[in-house]
Amino acid sequence: MELILRIGLVWSIYFLHAAVRTFSIRHQPDGVSEGLHEMPATSSVSFASTHSSANRTGTDGANIMHGPVAKSSSRMPExxxxxxxxxxxxxxxxxxxxxxxxxxxxxxxxLSAFGNVSRLLLENFKKNDLRPADLAGLMATARELRLPRNGIATIRDSLFTGTKSLKRLDLSGNKLSLLTNLTFIGLGSGGLLYLDLSGNRIAAIDPGSFAYLRDLIQLDLNSNKLSQLPNDLFKGLLSLQYLNLEVNQIREIQPHALSHIPRLVHLNLAMNTQLSATSFGLVDFKDLLALQYCDLSHCGLQAVPSNLRSTIRDIRLTGNKLVNITKNSLEKYPALAVLVMDDCAIQHIAPDAFVKLTSLQRLWMNGNGLRGVPLNLPSSLKGLYLDDNNIKLLQGRDMAGLLDMEEIRLQGNQITTIESSTFRGMPHLATLDLRANRLGTLNTALFPPVNSISRLDLSLNPLRTVGRDFLQHLGALKQLEIIRTHAAATVDVPADFFSLLPQLTALDLGGSPALANRLLHEISASPNRSSVLPHLHTLSLRACELTFFETNLEDFFARVPKIKLAQNELACFRENRWLLRLIQHDQKRFYRAQDLKCSTPRHLQGRKVISVSVDTLNDTRVPIPSAALNHNSHFSPGGRQTKHITPSSPVVVVGVADTSRTWIITFIACLFTAAVVSLFFLVVLSCCDAKEARLKRASLCAKLSRFLRRKHDPFPEQMAASNRTLYRSQDDSIFMIGTSESSYPALSPYEELEQRTFRSQLEGIYENDCLSTISTLEIRV
Structure with a gap:
């Protein structure tokens, strides 16, 4: 009974929660999904494996047979x-x-039944021990052998003896912990080129384990447990070009550990957080004449390493604590083309820190708390990435001389002002990202008359004014994103705002109702609607509070291949019949058309647009309630209310139906019902608890009565001093000692006196009023 009552109480609380949630969903706008395209990750580059995911699935564009099929080639078994x-x-x-x-x-x-197989992929089997019999008959013909995620913990010595043409060996994701100098013997004769040992548990590698792999080009040891790189570890790898040691536990690299790899081009030591800066500083790189790339991200460095070769082209230092970048920090690397110093807690950059980097093309310094753009950047720079800093002002001198600049990303700063001359000297600038700053006014021309700007992102800025001068030289712009400006704000833009951007192919105004209505009004009012955004390919109007669309917008929507209207309250009335029909007949044109739903009228509320019968829709021309609409108001093509119509003008109710009163009454009724049901269950539950407590006390008193009848001994004979529990009455007086079943030694006179005192207390409790006095009793014999 108690369980049923508790379930009923939970049900009533859930009913109340559902009523509140229904009311809140009906009266609150949905969130906004941002962006036409996801921002590419540019600040970190991981080790690039040369084999694709298609190779790992075993398709490779071949003629595939799943299980038993018609007939196989002569080289395959039946x-x-x-x-x-x-x-x-x-x-x-x-x-x-x-x-x-x-x-x-x-x-x-x-495998012996499969004949001459040249490419073999076996994954997700349970093979603790890899033996010669497991690869019987395949070693002579196999060119690719992939055995990932099989739980292999040991490889028998000389397992690969007899291979003649094996070029790729993948043992990733297993449980290997040790490699001996006999593990890979025999692979050298076949000319192995790629060896993947990533994702194992390798903690030790015997010197000379790779001595037979003279033709090996790529070695992947990432995500293992290596702690030390001894001098002779990579001896024999004369052709190795790519070495990945990312995510290990390397603490020490001996000075000549890399000296045996003369052709090494790509070295990845990222995420070795225990690597000692002193240990790395002693590594000898003088024999690595071909080294071009070195990733030392998250290695605990406190300064830019100075022992790399001066010819290196790409250095990654993300996540180190560099703090200060001085003139001497980088001057040793004049050939450097890519430098990544994201999240390095940089506090100071010398004015001439980058002067000597005359070949630098890409510079990442995201997340460093910089208050300004670094000075004297080299003129060769093509990409500058300064996201998530504290830059407030962009001045002309910050970008002076960057004639080859192609991409600038400044999102997540605090920029309020941009001087007019900032980007004037960048004729090749193609991408400018100013997302999530504090720009309110853009009135001046920022770009040169002849420019290459093709992508501009102004999203998440509190824009109030966008002047004609700002748009003056953006005729070649192809992608514009202005997502989530303030929903209630009226953005002051030219009447022909979008007509000034004739080359746009992608436009995202999600969460910006004012600009979305400006666009629809501009298209609707244009005498030549085909001239407005003639090349537009993708249009996003998500969460723009759009309800109705003018009939003369049909031609525009019909020529845009991809449209996003999610999170709008579409009205399923006759005025929107053309749009609903277009959605139903061309669902591929509309992003997630199956999720678009009607918001009005009431009998269609929540119905999917694709399931609505368009020919039976009602008209919205009904008498206007005095409280529903101001007499000098009307709705713009996108559903926004404006004030231009006189009281004598004919008015059409085109907004969301006025159901607020009905929803409020329903909400109050649900709230009252839930409260009454909850109170009823609480009262019944409390009565049951009181009855249960009285029955429990009666049972305890009965136990006490039976115990007191034992006149010969006030306590059980079997007691243990180490496990005694004191029980108390409601007035907090001690009345009994409970014990376990183990034997108890003879009691002292003081303990016997305590027992007699306790017995007298128990008798007093029982004789007076047991049911009202006792609270807990436990007798353990």
Whole structure:
């Protein structure tokens, strides 16, 4: 009974919550999804593997057979031998393929039945020990062997002896912990080029383990547990070009650990957080004549390393504590083309810190708290990335001399003012990102008359005014994003704002109702609607409070290939019949057309637009309630209310139906019902609790009565001094000692006196009023 009552109470609370949530959803706007395109990640580049995801699935464009199919090539076994959890392909230019996924359930396939397979992928099997029998008959012909995520913990010595043409070996995602100098013996004769050991548990590698791999080009050891790189670890890797040691536990690199890799081009040591700056500073790079790329992100460095070769082209230092960048920090690397120093807590940059970097093309300094653009940047710079700093002002001198600049990203700063000459000297600037700043007014021309600007992002700025001068030289702009300006704000823009941007192909006004209505009004009022944004390919008007659309917008919507109208309250009335019909007949044109729903009228509220019968829609021409609409108001083409119509003018109610009163009454009724039901269950539950407590006390008093009848001994004979529990009455007086069943030694006279005192207290409790006095009693014999 108590369980039923508690369930009823929970139900009433849920009913109250549902009523509140329904009311809030009806009267509050949805959130805004931002952006036409996701911003590409530019501040960090991880180790790039040369094989694609298609190779890992085993398709590779070959003629695929899943399980038993018609007939196989002569180089493959009979088709009936292809297990249901495998993919078998006929021989092509790359050879025959066998790809099996065990899903940690299916048995390891018998490979001897598959003949001459040149590409083999076996993943997600349970193979703790890799033995020669597991690869029987394949080592002589296999060119690619991929065994990822199989739980392999050990590899038998000399397992790969006999390989003649193996070029790629993938053992990633297993449980290998040790590599010996016999593990890869035999692979050298086949000319192995790619070896992937990432995602294992390798903590130790015997010197000389790679000595036989003279042709190896790429070695991936990321996500292991290496703690030290000894001098002879990479001995024999004379052709190695790519070495990935990311996400290990490396603390020490011996001075000549890398000296045996003369052709090394790409070195990744990122995320070795225990790496000692002193240890790295002793590493000898003088023999690495080909080194072009070095990633030392999150390695605990406190200064730019000075022992790399002067010919290096790309250095990544993200997540180190560099603090100060002096003139001497970078002058040793005049050939540097890419420099990444994101999240380095940089507090000071010397004015001439970048003067010597005459080849620098890309500079990342995101998330450093910089208060201004670094001075004296080299003229060769093509990309500048300063997101998430504290820059407030952009001046002409900050960008002086950057004639080759192509991309500037300044999102997430506090920019309020941009001087007119800031970007005037950048004829090749193509991308400018000013998202999430504090720009309110853009009145001056920022770009030169001849420019290459093609993408501009002004989203998340409190824009109030965008002047004609600002748009003067943006005729070549192709992508414009102005997402989530203040929803209630009226943005002052020219009447022909969008006509001044004839080359736009992508326009995102999501969450900016004022600009969305400006666009629709401009198109509707234009005598030649085909001349407004003639090249537009993608239009986003998400969450712009749009309800009705003028009929003369049909031609415009019909020529835009991709349109986003999500999170608007579309009115399913006859006036919108053309739009609803267009959505139903061309769902691919509208982003997630299946999720668009009607907001009015009431009988269609919540219905999906694609399921509404367009021919039966009602007209919205009804008498106007005096409280529903001001007599000198009307709605613009996008559904926004304006004040230009006189009282004598005919008015059409085109907004959301006036159902506020009905919703308020429904909400109050639900609230009252939930409160009454909750009160009822609380009263019943409290009565049940009182009855249960009285029954429990009666049971305790009965136990006490039976205990007091034992006149010969006030307490059980079996007691343990180490596990005694004191029980108290409601007046907090001690009345009993509970014990366990183990034997108890003879009591002292003082303890016997305590027992007699407790017995007298118990008798007093029972004789007076047991039910009103006792609170807890436990007797353990």
């Amino acid at each position: 088709v009936s031998s292809c297990p249901e959890y495998c993919v078998c392909s006929q021989a092509d230019a790359d050879g025959a393929l066998l790809s099996c996924n065990g899903e940690h359930v299916f048995p390891y396939p018998e």
